[in-house]
Amino acid sequence: MAAMRAAGLEPLEPYATSMTAWRCRCTSCGNEVTPTLMRIRRGGGCKFCAAHGIDLAGASKVYVITHQEWNAVKIGIGACTGYTSRLIQHERQGWQVYQARDYTTGAAAQDVEQAVLGRLREAGLAPYLTRDIMPNGWTETCSAERITAGKIWAMVEEETRNTEDPYAPRAGGRPRATVLIDADAAAAEMRACGYEPLVPYPGRTNATWPSRCTTCGHEGRPTFNAVRNAGQRCRICRTKEAQGKRSAANAPKALETMRAAGLEPLEPYPGNATPWRCRCTGCGRETTPTYSNVNGGSSGCRFCAFNSATDEQASAEVRAAGFEPLEPYPGRTTDRWRCRCSCGNEIATRLTSVRSGVKSCVKCRRSGGYTDPQTAAAEARAAGFEPLETYPGKTTDKWRCRCRCGTDVTLTLTSIRRGRSKCGTCSRPATQRSGVSTKCDARQEHLF
Structure with a gap:
């Protein structure tokens, strides 16, 4: 009651709720209005005394306009005076006035407009234009193919006869919006x-x-x-206060859930998605899961779930896979860890890769691993090739050798390991090799 009277409104009925329309009488203009207490607390007041929007206590008119290009018809209200009036703005966009009627107050014009719009919506005539085409007043448009401007104007005339005008017009000018505050x-x-x-x-x-x-x-x-x-x-204070209330309500359930998962909390419940420092009752290590993950079914202790490791455990795993760590364990299984492969190549691997089965670097997978020159030469001789130069270093590098038939060939250690034991000359049939020699001898005799 005090808030309403401070806003210049005298209640005419008992208070219900802050969101319920409350019938009051304005002490300034004498009109009856029905604002809510919430609207008054947000700075609202009497709609007839408002310094913005449609002047409900001043003269106004209802108009029906058409647009040939858009094939649309529209009903609207407004004071329609001055350079910035709504009707003049519509005329600049190509609208043409079909009919217009003056009313003593904007409230009476608004009642007629709302009554006509209600009849149009009941007839299934949804807004025809969109906000992109017509930002102001698009909800009051209809398709000219479904209803004509004459039918809408006939509704305006009928609602004008049926609607009473109990509103008193304002005697003076409209109040200004500026309020002087120290x-x-x-x-x-x-x-x-x-x-x-x-x-x-x-x-x-x-x-x-x-x-x-x-x-x-x-x-x-x-x-x-x-x-x-x-x-x-302050919104930050409101958020923290709301979070504190939710945390206090969820703390008992969260504590039971963590203990059921084998975790003993070491600090108060921090929240749903905040890491919670706990000690695992299984392995005794300290971990920081979130209540959201544990409540969702995930394993609480990352060490017991094999998703993490200590420095000693991680180093032992990578050494078993053929890597020598060059720096301390970074702390997470997905972090890059600089190591040296058994072939001598420095790489940046991850503990997750080692656990998934990676046991060599990219160079090892491409070249088949490191092979010393003596072993490579022994493999080549066992296959029937005598090296003519030092082993180049990689199994995919070309290596010049001599076949057992005396032909010099260029091959790779990879091809030898895949089963190659002959050169191209040895692979031909004997008749073909003899034919080639006969032709060569005949050609030499002809030349000499």
Whole structure:
């Protein structure tokens, strides 16, 4: 009741809830209005005395307009005076006035418009244009193919005869939106609500005012209107307060869930998705799972789940796979770890790769591993080839050798390991080799 009277409204019925329409009478214009207490606390008031939007206490008119290019028809209301009137704006976009009717108050014009729109929606005539085509008033448009402007105007005439006009027009001009507020008094109110202004008063109650919360230090941009009328607090403080309430309510259940998973918490419940420092009752190590993961069914201890390892355990695993660590274990199984392969190549591997079965570097997988020159020469001789040069170093490098038939060939150790034991000359049939020799001898005799 005090909040309503402070806003210039005298209640005409008992209070119900903050979201229920409350029938009141404005002490300034005498009109009956039905705002909610929530709207009044957010800075609202009498719709007839409002300094913005449609002037419900001043003269207005209902109009029906058409657009040939868009093939649309529209109903609307407005004061329709001045260079920036809504009707003039529509005419600039190509709309043409079909009919218009004057009313003593904008409230009466609004009742007629809403009654006609209700009949159109009941007939299944949804908004025809979209917000992209017509930002202002697109919800009041219809397709000209489904209904004509004449039928809509006939509805306007009928609703005008059936609708009474109990609203009293305003005697003077419309009140101005500017409200003079002392800057020092506004800053004092902000400090009393827990804000320290960072700049002087911006001059308007609905303008953002950069301020710092005196509780948490967060810098925000609240409006003086929201702080004074709605009691708006710092959003960071509100979030922390809500999180604290949820944490206090979920703490007993979270504690039971963690202990059931074999984890003993070492600190109070931090929240659903925050790492929670616990000790595993199985292996005795300290781990930091989240309650969300454990409650979702995942294993609580990462060490017992083989998703992590100590420095000694990780080093033993990579050495068993043929790698020698060159630096301490980075801490996570997915972190890159600089090691030396058994072939002497330095690589950056991961513990997850080693656990998945990787036992050699890329060079080893491509070349078949390191082979010393003596072993390579022994393999070549066993296959029937005598090396003519030193082993090049990799099994895929070309290596010049002599076959047992006396032909010099170029091959690779990989081909020898795959079963090659003859050169191209040895692979031909004997008749073909003799034919080639006969032709060569005949050609030589002809030349000489």
